[in-house]
Amino acid sequence: MRIQSLVMGVAATALAVTGTLSTAATVAAEELYVPSLSYRTGAFAGGGIPIANGFADYLNMLNARDGGIGGVKVNVEECETGYNAQKGVECYEATKGKGALVYNPYSTGITLQLIPKAPVDEIPILSMGYGLSAAAIGEKFPWTFTYPTSYWSQMSSILKYIDSNGGLKGKKIGFIYLDVGYGKEPIPLLDNLAPKLGFEVAKFPVGVKEMQSQGSQWLNVRKERPDWMIMWGWGAMNATAIKEAAKIRYPMDKFIGNWWSSAHADLKPVGDPGKGYLGANFSGIGTDYPALQDVIKHVVSAGNTQANPEDVGNVLYNRGLFNAVIVAEAIATAQKMTGKKVITGADMRVGLENFKLTDARLKELGLEGFTGAISGSCADHEGSGAVFIQQWDGSTFNKASDLISPMTDVVRPLLEEAANKYVADKPDWKGQTCG
Amino acid sequence: MFYREAGQFKTSYKADQAIFPILQDRVGLGLIIVAALLVPLFGSDFLINSFMIPFLIFALASIGLNILTGYCGQLSLGTGAFMGVGAYSCYKLATIFPDVNILIHILLSGFFAAGIGCVFGLPSLRIKGLYLAITTLAAQFFLEWCFIRIPWLYNYNDSGAIEVPTRTLLSVPITGPSATPSVRYYVILAMIIGLTWIASNIIRGRIGRSWMMIRDMDIAAELMGIKPLNAKLSAFAVSSYFCGVAGALMVFMWLGAAEVESFSINVSFQVLFMVIIGGMGSLIGCFLGAAFIFGLPIFVRALPEMMGLAVNASTVDHISRMVIGALIIFFLIVEPHGFARLWQIVKEKLRNWPFPYG
Numbered sequence: 001m002r003i004q005s006l007v008m009g010v011a012a013t014a015l016a017v018t019g020t021l022s023t024a025a026t027v028a029a030e031e032l033y034v035p036s037l038s039y040r041t042g043a044f045a046g047g048g049i050p051i052a053n054g055f056a057d058y059l060n061m062l063n064a065r066d067g068g069i070g071g072v073k074v075n076v077e078e079c080e081t082g083y084n085a086q087k088g089v090e091c092y093e094a095t096k097g098k099g100a101l102v103y104n105p106y107s108t109g110i111t112l113q114l115i116p117k118a119p120v121d122e123i124p125i126l127s128m129g130y131g132l133s134a135a136a137i138g139e140k141f142p143w144t145f146t147y148p149t150s151y152w153s154q155m156s157s158i159l160k161y162i163d164s165n166g167g168l169k170g171k172k173i174g175f176i177y178l179d180v181g182y183g184k185e186p187i188p189l190l191d192n193l194a195p196k197l198g199f200e201v202a203k204f205p206v207g208v209k210e211m212q213s214q215g216s217q218w219l220n221v222r223k224e225r226p227d228w229m230i231m232w233g234w235g236a237m238n239a240t241a242i243k244e245a246a247k248i249r250y251p252m253d254k255f256i257g258n259w260w261s262s263a264h265a266d267l268k269p270v271g272d273p274g275k276g277y278l279g280a281n282f283s284g285i286g287t288d289y290p291a292l293q294d295v296i297k298h299v300v301s302a303g304n305t306q307a308n309p310e311d312v313g314n315v316l317y318n319r320g321l322f323n324a325v326i327v328a329e330a331i332a333t334a335q336k337m338t339g340k341k342v343i344t345g346a347d348m349r350v351g352l353e354n355f356k357l358t359d360a361r362l363k364e365l366g367l368e369g370f371t372g373a374i375s376g377s378c379a380d381h382e383g384s385g386a387v388f389i390q391q392w393d394g395s396t397f398n399k400a401s402d403l404i405s406p407m408t409d410v411v412r413p414l415l416e417e418a419a420n421k422y423v424a425d426k427p428d429w430k431g432q433t434c435g
Numbered sequence: 436m437f438y439r440e441a442g443q444f445k446t447s448y449k450a451d452q453a454i455f456p457i458l459q460d461r462v463g464l465g466l467i468i469v470a471a472l473l474v475p476l477f478g479s480d481f482l483i484n485s486f487m488i489p490f491l492i493f494a495l496a497s498i499g500l501n502i503l504t505g506y507c508g509q510l511s512l513g514t515g516a517f518m519g520v521g522a523y524s525c526y527k528l529a530t531i532f533p534d535v536n537i538l539i540h541i542l543l544s545g546f547f548a549a550g551i552g553c554v555f556g557l558p559s560l561r562i563k564g565l566y567l568a569i570t571t572l573a574a575q576f577f578l579e580w581c582f583i584r585i586p587w588l589y590n591y592n593d594s595g596a597i598e599v600p601t602r603t604l605l606s607v608p609i610t611g612p613s614a615t616p617s618v619r620y621y622v623i624l625a626m627i628i629g630l631t632w633i634a635s636n637i638i639r640g641r642i643g644r645s646w647m648m649i650r651d652m653d654i655a656a657e658l659m660g661i662k663p664l665n666a667k668l669s670a671f672a673v674s675s676y677f678c679g680v681a682g683a684l685m686v687f688m689w690l691g692a693a694e695v696e697s698f699s700i701n702v703s704f705q706v707l708f709m710v711i712i713g714g715m716g717s718l719i720g721c722f723l724g725a726a727f728i729f730g731l732p733i734f735v736r737a738l739p740e741m742m743g744l745a746v747n748a749s750t751v752d753h754i755s756r757m758v759i760g761a762l763i764i765f766f767l768i769v770e771p772h773g774f775a776r777l778w779q780i781v782k783e784k785l786r787n788w789p790f791p792y793g
Binding site for chain 1: 481612736
């Protein structure tokens, strides 16, 4: 009894003491604060870790090499979301007061929660190639960006690739997707384009709980015999799907993953049976870029990273790095336009609408050929960036096509329609007019 | 010395049967309510939005589950789904009848959850204990399936998520992104106080007593004239009502948008842990349990930063999981009946303390 009450007393005092410790604000006055909502834990950590590393490493490289952006250091602070929307919002609330410039949620679920909050708190959201496709319409979503392209545009690029490799007309396209907001996102576009372009769609949803046991879905694939398979998967779902596809001898070179379903982390566990598997991508592979060499020199070799040196240059690492490039470019643009060194979220929004990542600028940054040129604009928040198709050779990815630009003429009206629908039941939603 | 009721004479039946017959309890509760009212004046938005609001909402959900599990003895794993029913019905009501005040919708949405709860409570008349837990688990999976597969429930939204429109009370926005955390907090606080008061009165009355008789020995209760059908189904209905209102509050007052993931089996377990850690069959336990299970991870995660240590976000997450697991086991070993019992022991000690004898 004595010991028990003693232990309880110690526990109680410990709680009381730590509770009274004040939350000392450690934010320095002169810095650019960029929160990184990362997920290094949970079922999706395999994808979350390299992205978070690439993102942080590039900005830290700028700090080490150039002393920050415009002479002001960038402070990247990670907050662990576990790919969980509630924890993501918690991270948002915890960090937004520290002068956050932009949020990169890396989760469509979290993005959907943050979209209505962004105009109120005046902090833009850059959901790079994920999130709400309709956010590409800048007039309706002034605070949300999906550079370099949206899911719908990407899907149209993939369809274009299929069209140029044997034609689309009369073909059956199988669509296997993670059955959450993310996976369902491109379905309206597929349904809309199928009659127009003359193909048939068969859908195979995979619930989060059955990510690693997809036997029944692939049995259906065998029954339906689609000519092509397109996958919108994430995390543990990808490797399982490719293994199952190999098991039923589905031809790998007819199986295309989107840009979240074709990373080294997905294909390494599959290895040789995955040979020939295709995937969409918009960021370069490997470390043969001067900017990446700088990252290796200033950050990785200096031990200032959480990344394994051999993972630098992987698909998702470079994706995170590309995200950081857009953020850095937007910050620099905002600094130039406002004349301020330390900018706010509202300035950042202007920067995101006005940065120009031309081929010449990419070369200047040491990223020649890393990605297609994109530039921000008031009306177009997706940048109409192009994707290329890459192919797994059993140990790494190689570029298998040139840049394929999306079918903007078809996709844009559909995006506008979706944006109008989103805004329709929100009478006090604030859009903007673009001159 | 502090908790002595000596000298407090009851001179009427009314005084004898009051919810808080002891003066100290009334003063204490008054102080807690005043403190709760003052929180927005001193607390940051983060404290209110990430701790106080969800804490109150989960306390309400725990009250719901506690009615069923703690008072009526029916184990349920479907809490998350019943919260979802409340949230989705509130969303449908709010979009179909946009002119009706949102608070009325939130209170009404509980009735939909109560109806669904009754349906899934029917097996409890034949099966008990773990077997019943399995059927409520089935309810959880079935309802989750409905939330994904019936697009009408989320108005055919492409993303499959429900998004909260801005609604006002006395022309102050109380839901949606433009509602300030303090306003939302006060609305929730008022609702939780009202609903807890209702719950405590139901539990003290005839219905609550019939639940407890069923819990303690159902055959004896039946022999004494309690109809198991009425008692068990009313427990399911009232419990689901509270869970449904909690779910509607969670989406409309806290999250702002929700996917089916927000009502997963994990939420059911979380609420069940709150009830077990807080104390079965105790209302104060619901609040203590919710504060512990929901608040501790936030506190543990914030701790390194408060102490000025630079630790990786993921490391903090791993450590917080381990610490919380260990603390749950520690508290359950020290007091298997939960925090409510611990509080009771403290009260008994305080009668005499610091003197050795009364």
